[in-house]
Amino acid sequence: MSRLEPRKVAMTLAAPVIAIVFAALVTALVLAATGDPVWSTVTTVWDYGSKPRVIALTLNQATTYYLSALAVAIGFRMNLFNIGVDGQYRLAAFAAAVVGTSVSLPKPLHLLVIVLTAMLVGAMWAGVAAVLKVSRGVSEVISTIMLNAIATSLIAFLLSKVATDVAGSNNRGTDPIPESGHFPGIPLIPGSPLDSFGFIIVAVLAGIAYSVVLGRTRFGFDLRATGRSESAAVASGVSVKRMVLLSMLLSGAVAGLVGMPQLLGASYTYSIDFPAGLGFTGIAIALLGRNNAVGMALSAVLFAFLDASSVILDINDISKEIVLIMQGTIVLSVVVAYELVRRYSIAAEQRRVSRELASQGSPEREEVAT
Amino acid sequence: MHLVHRLHRSPTEEGVAISTSSASPTADSRRDDQGSAAVELQGITKRFPGVVANRDINMAVRRGQVHAVVGENGAGKSTLMKILYGMQRPDEGSISIEGREVSFHSPSDAIDAGVGMVHQHFMLADNLTVLENVVLGREPSRAGMLDFGAARRRIKEISDSYGLDVEADRLVEELGVGDRQRVEILKVLYRGAKILILDEPTAVLVPQEVDELFDNLRELTGEGITVLFISHKLDEVLAVADEITVIRRGTTVATVRPADVTARQLAELMVGSELPTPETRESTVTDIPVLRVEALTVRSLEGRALLEGVSFTIHQGEVLGVAGVEGNGQAELVEAIMGMRQLAGGTVSLADEDLTAWPTRRRREAGVGYIPEDRHRHGLLLDAPLWENRILGHQTEPPNVKGPWIDRAGARADTERIVRDYDVRTPSIDVLAAALSGGNQQKLIVGREMSGSPKVLIASHPTRGVDVGAQAAIWDHIRTARREGLAVLLISADLDELIGLSDSIKVILRGRLVADVDPAEVTPEALGSAMTGADEKV
Numbered sequence: 026m027s028r029l030e031p032r033k034v035a036m037t038l039a040a041p042v043i044a045i046v047f048a049a050l051v052t053a054l055v056l057a058a059t060g061d062p063v064w065s066t067v068t069t070v071w072d073y074g075s076k077p078r079v080i081a082l083t084l085n086q087a088t089t090y091y092l093s094a095l096a097v098a099i100g101f102r103m104n105l106f107n108i109g110v111d112g113q114y115r116l117a118a119f120a121a122a123v124v125g126t127s128v129s130l131p132k133p134l135h136l137l138v139i140v141l142t143a144m145l146v147g148a149m150w151a152g153v154a155a156v157l158k159v160s161r162g163v164s165e166v167i168s169t170i171m172l173n174a175i176a177t178s179l180i181a182f183l184l185s186k187v188a189t190d191v192a193g194s195n196n197r198g199t200d201p202i203p204e205s206g207h208f209p210g211i212p213l214i215p216g217s218p219l220d221s222f223g224f225i226i227v228a229v230l231a232g233i234a235y236s237v238v239l240g241r242t243r244f245g246f247d248l249r250a251t252g253r254s255e256s257a258a259v260a261s262g263v264s265v266k267r268m269v270l271l272s273m274l275l276s277g278a279v280a281g282l283v284g285m286p287q288l289l290g291a292s293y294t295y296s297i298d299f300p301a302g303l304g305f306t307g308i309a310i311a312l313l314g315r316n317n318a319v320g321m322a323l324s325a326v327l328f329a330f331l332d333a334s335s336v337i338l339d340i341n342d343i344s345k346e347i348v349l350i351m352q353g354t355i356v357l358s359v360v361v362a363y364e365l366v367r368r369y370s371i372a373a374e375q376r377r378v379s380r381e382l383a384s385q386g387s388p389e390r391e392e393v394a395t
Numbered sequence: 396m397h398l399v400h401r402l403h404r405s406p407t408e409e410g411v412a413i414s415t416s417s418a419s420p421t422a423d424s425r426r427d428d429q430g431s432a433a434v435e436l437q438g439i440t441k442r443f444p445g446v447v448a449n450r451d452i453n454m455a456v457r458r459g460q461v462h463a464v465v466g467e468n469g470a471g472k473s474t475l476m477k478i479l480y481g482m483q484r485p486d487e488g489s490i491s492i493e494g495r496e497v498s499f500h501s502p503s504d505a506i507d508a509g510v511g512m513v514h515q516h517f518m519l520a521d522n523l524t525v526l527e528n529v530v531l532g533r534e535p536s537r538a539g540m541l542d543f544g545a546a547r548r549r550i551k552e553i554s555d556s557y558g559l560d561v562e563a564d565r566l567v568e569e570l571g572v573g574d575r576q577r578v579e580i581l582k583v584l585y586r587g588a589k590i591l592i593l594d595e596p597t598a599v600l601v602p603q604e605v606d607e608l609f610d611n612l613r614e615l616t617g618e619g620i621t622v623l624f625i626s627h628k629l630d631e632v633l634a635v636a637d638e639i640t641v642i643r644r645g646t647t648v649a650t651v652r653p654a655d656v657t658a659r660q661l662a663e664l665m666v667g668s669e670l671p672t673p674e675t676r677e678s679t680v681t682d683i684p685v686l687r688v689e690a691l692t693v694r695s696l697e698g699r700a701l702l703e704g705v706s707f708t709i710h711q712g713e714v715l716g717v718a719g720v721e722g723n724g725q726a727e728l729v730e731a732i733m734g735m736r737q738l739a740g741g742t743v744s745l746a747d748e749d750l751t752a753w754p755t756r757r758r759r760e761a762g763v764g765y766i767p768e769d770r771h772r773h774g775l776l777l778d779a780p781l782w783e784n785r786i787l788g789h790q791t792e793p794p795n796v797k798g799p800w801i802d803r804a805g806a807r808a809d810t811e812r813i814v815r816d817y818d819v820r821t822p823s824i825d826v827l828a829a830a831l832s833g834g835n836q837q838k839l840i841v842g843r844e845m846s847g848s849p850k851v852l853i854a855s856h857p858t859r860g861v862d863v864g865a866q867a868a869i870w871d872h873i874r875t876a877r878r879e880g881l882a883v884l885l886i887s888a889d890l891d892e893l894i895g896l897s898d899s900i901k902v903i904l905r906g907r908l909v910a911d912v913d914p915a916e917v918t919p920e921a922l923g924s925a926m927t928g929a930d931e932k933v
């Protein structure tokens with residue numbers, strides 16, 4: 026953990042790589058079984074996926090996924106399963122959209138108010154689950170699932186009060202946020218007609234903050250200690266209730282950011298077709314990335330790439346559900362692969378130690394260690 | 396300190412140590428033909444990252460005997476037993492049971508071959524009955540239905556024939572440690588074990604319970620059961636074992652008969668050098684009160700009194716011992732002082748400050764060190780490296796943190812210091828705490844809690860699972876700190892420790908302090924009977 030040995034890095038990468046390769050094989054088998062040409066599908070997807078415009082699309086989608094994974098991972102590190110990221114970000118995005126249209130402020134301030142609203146609402150919605158857990162012992166798994174459902178109906182209800190028809194479609198949504206509340210895009214991918222979400226900067230900063238806060242601060246230590254052993258954490262002076270509350274609020278606040286790239290960089294309105302289900306994708310990505318800031322970033326890009334490529338599959342008359350099969354298989358096999366790699370690395374470590382001891386040949390040295 | 400000894404020891408000394416141990420074969424040939432080898436281990440080697448836990452172990456255990464295994468912390472005893480129980484696979488070597496070579500892939504293979512193990516930390520489910528615990532995983536069934544009747548009969552049968560005296564329908568949470576241990580043994584016998592492994596079974600028991608356990612063991616061996624037994628208490632080993640194998644740094648150095656050795660010789664065989672002699676005692680008690688507990692009362696959820704009106708004061712430089720059979724309120728007392736339990740009444744104060752309403756962290760920051768009785772549950776993050784475990788419980792104090800930041804360099808350097816000063820045997824401070832042997836985990840915790848000069852040390856069984864050499868070293872550390880003004884609340888099942896270290900002793904029984912004992916005058920036997928309430932005035 027403290028030093029970057031090449032061997033350790035290889036071991037860390039082994040599990041996700043194995044899982045992805047395995048998932049690719051399964052997907053190929055499914056393709057072959059349904060009579061679709063495997064190789065040409067791969068090349069089609071690859072060619073399509075490496076176009077600048079699609080790369081930009083992938084990156085934009087990954088930005089959203091990454092924020093969702095971070096929100097989930099904060100809970101995971103403490104053994105809390107925040108299944109409710111989904112409801113939290115939708116409610117947050119809705120509230121942010123409403124606030125965004127109803128205040129008029131100069132540019133940076135307007136943006137700030139919108140984002141803070143989202144974080145606040147996300148945190149509050151997660152806070153309901155936290156309070157239930159701390160005061161009544163209700164499992165956060167159950168309560169957040171319930172809160173997801175409640176969020177769905179709540180948004181539908183409120184939307185019916187404030188929504189107007191979106192111009193030129195039969196979609197209904199909030200009034201568009203004025204220009205001063207937009208997050209400017211950045212031309213990140215050369216040759217792409219599509220700008221990248223400016224919010225990608227916020228996502229990167231959030232990833233760094235996640236890593237630093239968990240790994241390097243007292244608060245992060247308390248959080249990880251509670252996740253590893255609640256009883257030991259209590260004996261060490263951690264107030265578990267306080268930690269549950271804080272980490273749920275934090276997770277919810279980050280969840281509040283999930284809808285922002287879309288809201289502030291593309292749609293500027295919360296409408297009926299605002300993307301849903303991102304919270305669940307976040308769970309899969311956090312699992313694949315092992316709650317690690319960099320690991321989750323790579324996983325987010327992979328998932329986004331697969332999503333983007335589903336478009337071309339559809340065009341080529343290959344069922345795009347194949348992407349879901351692949352994503353699902355990755356998540357399942359990564360869990361197995363982590364366990365296999367863990368066992369293998371222990372065995373390998375022992376062989377290495379015994380080799381080193383044998384080549385030293387001096388028994389006194391060996392005894393020092395025991 | 397011990398490490399240095401060992402490095403510079405000349406090879407001749409080792410030769411001497413081994414030759415003293417080879418028991419004279421003629422004198423014991425009568426015993427030899429009494430039992431053939433139930434277990435034979437040959438050339439067992441087991442490596443872990445950075446350490447060789449077992450190296451070329453050879454030993455034979457005769458059927459129907461109690462065979463003790465002794466050795467320093469980290470010598471490789473538990474590892475060897477886990478290998479025999481199929482929990483670990485040896486890298487080299489072979490195991491034979493009743494003359495047949497076997498290869499275990501899991502504990503259930505071992506159970507099928509008649510090997511059972513009772514771990515040092517009990518693994519019973521509190522909210523189930525004895526019966527349910529015993530059959531758990533081996534549920535008896537008839538036509539697909541659970542058949543508890545048959546199981547109950549069989550438990551009674553086993554209990555009667557080995558004199559275990561276990562009631563099948565009691566809830567495990569109502570049982571004391573001695574009873575729980577018998578349940579663990581029964582559970583293993585129920586699965587048909589003919590070879591019983593007990594890893595430090597006496598560490599949690601008071602003398603009377605130890606005697607009962609030993610009576611049980613004799614019944615078992617009388618019926619042809621073979622017992623393998625690990626302990627750090629050498630007097631007990633000499634009392635109960637038929638044969639003793641000494642393991643030093645992973646390898647068997649001697650097998651001796653108890654009649655041929657003294658406890659001191661045994662210790663020297665284990666360590667490979669002479670033991671440090673205990674210091675002569677001098678009183679350092681002052682009249683400055685440090686920890687004051689008044690009328691402390693703790694109730695269970697159902698309102699039963701677990702602790703009732705407990706009061707005492709510990710002064711600077713004083714060690715107050717609390718003697719009692721486990722489960723009489725000691726755990727509650729400690730947790731109440733540490734702020735981990737809701738009080739029904741009473742106050743706790745440190746110097747002149749009332750800390751009754753303080754959370755645990757604030758108490759620790761105020762200078763209360765805490766050695767918990769269950770190191771796995773309360774003392775360690777098993778899957779975190781040693782240096783992170785140095786931080787645990789001291790998350791707000793230097794050298795672990797600077798402001799809101801973790802000070803890695805500081806924590807790591809201080810972990811190195813603890814490893815050195817407390818002789819924690821580990822390849823590095825980056826290994827996970829789970830990789831240390833039980834005794835070495837304990838040494839790390841003691842070292843951590845003695846860091847930063849605490850004002851008060853709440854010590855539950857501070858040397859539990861620690862070998863004799865390390866025990867003496869920990870006592871020295873505590874005595875030194877006491878001389879500098881440390882106040883210690885000492886709870887221990889080891890009566891020698893309690894009498895040797897305490898300036899005064901109080902006896903706890905059913906949640907009340909029932910007697911004061913002068914450690915200068917009391918014997919372990921007298922203290923033992925006071926603890927069971929047999930004799931309220933000593």
Ligand SMILES: Nc1ncnc2c1ncn2[C@@H]1O[C@H](COP(=O)(O)OP(=O)(O)OP(=O)(O)O)[C@@H](O)[C@H]1O
Pocket residue numbers: 394395443444446447448466467468469470471472473474475820821829830831832833834835860862
């Ligand atoms: N799972 C593991 N991974 C790595 N090292 C291990 C593991 N288990 C044990 N060890 C190491 O093997 C050595 C022997 O440990 P073992 O637990 O057998 O000692 P022990 O004789 O039972 O000591 P104690 O008296 O302290 O319980 C120790 O150095 C320990 O650190």
Ligand SMILES: [Mg+2]
Pocket residue numbers: 472473474832833834
């Ligand atoms: Mg052990």
